[in-house]
Amino acid sequence: MCTGKCSRFVAIALYPLVLVSIICNILLFFPGWDVKYSQDGFITEEVKYMGGLVGGGLMVLLPALYIHLTGSQGCCANRCGMFLSIAFAGVGVAGALYSLVVAGLGLQNGPYCKVLLLGWLTPFKNGEKSYLTDSTAWGLCAEPKDIVEFNIGLFATLLACGALQLILCAVQMINGLFGCLCGTCTDKGQL
Template sequence: MCTGSCARFIGVSLYPLALTSIICNILLFFPGWDVKYAQDGHITEEVKYMGGLIGGGVMVLIPAIHIHLAGKNGCCANRCGMFLSIAFAAIGVAGALYSFVVAMLGLTNGPLCKVALIWLTPFKDREESYLNNKDSWFICTSPENIVEFNIALFSTLVAVSAVEVILCAIQMINGLFGCLCGTCKNGSKEVV
């Protein structure tokens, strides 16, 4: 595969991943599908870091656009464009890693929820993970199904950001080859 075609494939693949990351982060602001928790400030701390919105979303979406445009002709015709795609892919790696770390923290610490009459993060700093002990989830009384809600969305963010890191890292290598090699042969016509 030509380096430009690879860049185009990676750029197009990053679009839905970045969009998924943004949507997951926005949904995390509405636990129990209700606005009142966000208005009252009863949101899990890791949601406020906006790893999915900023890191896996915007910091991947902007590089995705440039990477896609660098390979738009389907062949590596622009050494400078491929060189810049390395830098943009590095920004994408940084953003996706930020999203990954924040999502892992969100999974590890668990949700902010109402336990009896107090809002707290009941699963934080426990020796045994709440993820393996579904019987302990009942202590969160409000918002309804908050543990499942957080696990589903933070797990999605972990998976999406891991794929984003891999794709952006591949583009860094691809961009290096495109920058060094410069051209692909299309039949007997060489593209410069």
């Protein structure tokens, strides 16, 4: 496969992952589909780190845009452009890793919720048994409604998106290296 075509494939695959990451992070600010929890500061700590918005969103979107330019004929479809795509893909790897770590922590620690008689806390944090495999423990969270399922679904989606973004950006780093060393296909008319 031509390095330019590979760059286009990587960029086009990154765009929907960026969009999903941003949407998931924004939705996490509205637990129970209500604004009042965000206004009162009753949201999960990992949501405030904005792993999906900053890491899997902006830090992957900018490299995706540049990588897309290396895959089309023009100013960036040359050896120098491919060399720069390695650096941009490295930024994408860092963003995807940030998103992965934040999502992993969000899944590990569990949601911030109201526990009857105890108030607002993160009841599953530092627990002996993982709440992910014990759905009977989810009833501890009285408010917001269905917060455990809400957090698991969105953080798991962020985790999957971050993993795919990491793989795609790593592939582009290798592709950029080949494009830098061997050149792109633009001069052969194969793009």
